[in-house]
Amino acid sequence: MLQKNLAKVAGLLVVLAFAIVTQAAAAPSISYRLSMPEPHTHYFEVEMSLSGFKGKTLDLTMPVWAPGSYLVREFAKNVEGFEAFAGGNRVAADKIDKNTWRIASGGKDVTVKYRVYAFEVSVRTSFIDASHGYVNGTSVFMYPEGNKNLPSTLTVVPFKGWKTVSTGLPKVEGQPFTYRAPDYDVLADAPIEIGNHQVFSFKTNGVLHEVAMYGDGNYDPKRLMADMQKVTETAVKVFGELPVNYYLFIVQNLERGGGGLEHLNSTTLQTTRTTYGTERGYKGFLNLVAHEYFHLWNVKRLRPIALGPFDYDQENYTNMLWVSEGFTSYYADLILRRAGYTSDSDYLEKLAAGITSVANSPGNKAMSPAESSFNAWIKQYRPDENSYNTNISYYTSGGVLGLLLDMEILKGSNGKSSLDDAMRYLYDQYYKKKGRGFTDKEFQQGVEKFVGHSLESFFRDFVYNTKTPDYSAYLTTVGVTLTDVNKNQNEPFLGAGISTATGKPVVTSVIRNGSAWQGGLNVNDEIIAVNGYRLSDDLNKSIPAYAVGDVLELVVNRSGQILVLPIKLLKNETVKYVASRVPTPTEAQKAANATWLHLQK
Incomplete structure (x- = not known):
């Protein structure tokens, strides 16, 4: 009897094992092969292999925008030579809308080949020439419609003579230049630098940070790595933890231009080759480092609910870019002050300049920060000759609002809490505990928790409407006065x-x-x-x-x-604000100032 039962159990185990193997074999899989045999022609070549997909047809989609840059860019416009093979035979592949190709797969394994023209120099797009290649995932890689959650592998085949590939994607051991992604979102959010660039490194909180430097620049590697390390360490203190086990800076040193774009565990920074040669240029670059690195938390993890999971086919609307970008700009300046790269007078000068910029913009009276955020898709990246009169930047207006909310918390808590505490709380509640973004109301409530009273009038007047705050009254909290030096002039x-x-x-x-x-x-x-x-x-x-x-x-x-x-x-009705310290601050102002700046010793 025992032998019969054992035989039955063994038989069931065999059946179960067969079922598991069969199911695994049937699971859909995706792999990409990226090559660049003629980089001087500015084309990447993509080969995409898909197996285990059932159905008579298979739809592949190319995103229309790059997360972090809120503009529909129509990346499908750069796709050429699309062809598909099923079971080894060429099959019909019809474009059914502006960014979707339908393949007559017949349930068989599919291989797709296409080329992408990449010759736009920016952090938001892809580029390749005889000197290097740079890939932004959404502008190069397609995904099977309805299957963004599937894992994939990517093999990069560099042009002959190119020996270095830098990306935030984890490597597949034993396979050169081969990487894995748990889903399309991660693949799309990991830019790739390909060529013979230099790679420097440092550690922050025990985590390896690499810096892929493309192009010549007048930088001192030793000094730059030490300063980038200090900036990143200062940023980590805001949230109290580093949510990655590796981070990559891709830095492109160019003749002209600049900017950055945040990613899940990396960023791309563009600057001029000579920017490191002056203190102003050097600190400007460190500010860019601080800004994009702060996005590691603010937007990539702590985010408005609309910003992830992404819909790559259309605009993803939110009223909260004044927080995602504006607060990040505010903290970039604050991080450099806390790290000691900016003097008190220089920091106050920058704060006053930001307030002056917002106050003097006619668009400040025509559009609220929330409206500016929502309209980013049609206004921020498409300015015209009248934009100054009708639009307000969610970067500058949001930065000022971040300052004012910081003052609200410092005052309401008697100098015991700051905006740092609210950001940590929101990060813990929505990213770590709930695994989602916050709503507009949830963000307000999170800040109110540390102010100790309702902020309904603040958000109504300054976020969703265009009322002008009493800036001086807010800055009094930390012993700072704001003076309009244009007030008594008649020019x-x-x-x-x-x-x-x-x-x-x-x-x-x-x-x-x-x-x-x-x-x-x-x-x-x-x-x-x-x-x-x-x-x-x-x-x-x-x-x-x-x-x-x-x-x-x-x-x-x-x-x-x-x-x-x-x-x-x-x-001339424009203002020009100058910020200065009160000669004899009160104990309350001293306490609030210390909590605000967290100056390193």
Whole structure:
């Protein structure tokens, strides 16, 4: 009897093992092969292998945008030569919409081949030439529709002579330049630098940080690594933990341009080759490092609920980019101050400049920070000559709001808590415990927890509307006064931007309700003469010679028509704030200031 039971159990185990093997064999799998046989032609070649997918057809999709850069970029426009094979035979592959290809797979294993033209230099797109290749996942890799959650492997085949590949993806042991991704989101969120770039490294909190440096630059590697380490260590202290076991900085040193884009465990930074040669340029680069590194928490993990999991087919709307980007800008400045790279006077000067910028923008009266966030997809990356009048940047406005909320918490807690505490709480509650993003209301409630009272009026007036805060009252909390040095001046102001790039003075912008606006001056007008005299330079240079109330007679060429416009000069209503410390701060102000800045000794 015992032998019969053992035989039955053995038989069941065999059946179960067979079922498991069969199921595993049937599980869909995806692999990518990325090659670049002719980099000087600016093409990447992609071979995608898919097995275990059932059904008569298989749809492959190319994203239309890159997370972190809120603009539909239509990456499918760069795809060429798409062809598909099923069971070894070429099969029909029809494009059914702007970014989807339908393959007549017949349930068989599929291989897809296509090329991607990559010749746009930015942190948001992909690029390849004879010197290096750079890949942003959403602009190169497709995914099977409805199957973003599937794991995949990626094999990179560098151009001959290229020996280095840098990416945040984990390596497949024993297979050169082969990497794995648990799902498409991770694959898409791991940029790749390919070529013969230098790689430096340092450790922060015991975690390896590598810096892939493409291009020549006037940097001192030893100094730069030490300073980047200090910046990253200071950033970690805000949240109290480092949520990765590896981090990669891809730094591209170029002739011109700049910027950065955050990723799950990496970032791409672009700067000029000479930026490290001056203190201003060097600290500007460290600020960029601090900004993108802070995104490791704020947006990549602590995020608005709309920003993940992503819909790669269309816009992902949120009112909260003023937190995701604005707070990150605020903390980048704060991190450099805490780390000792910025003096107190320089830091206060930067704070005052940010407030001045927001206060002087006509768009500040036309659009709220929440509206600016929601409209990022159609406004932030598509500015025109009137944007200054109608739009406010969620970077600058959000940075100022971050400062004000920091002051709210410091005041409400009697200097015991700061915005750091609210950020840690939100990170713990929504990323770590609930595994999701926060709603607008949940974010407000998280901050209120440390203020000790309702912030309903703050969010209503300053986040969702365009009311001007009393900036001075907020900064008093840390013993800082804000003074408008333009307050008692009576100077004229034209209110128009003028370019002489073509050799002629041409109007490029007109500020709402300013002198030029009210006098009828238009963008693209060429100013020929002023008060009977020929003009060949920027008219703004001559304005200080006049007084408020003077009338300028401008002769302009507007689309070939000669017009005479009387422009009455109005008073310059712009502000210019200067921040300074009170001579004798109170004990409460000292305590709040210490909690705010956390200065390192």
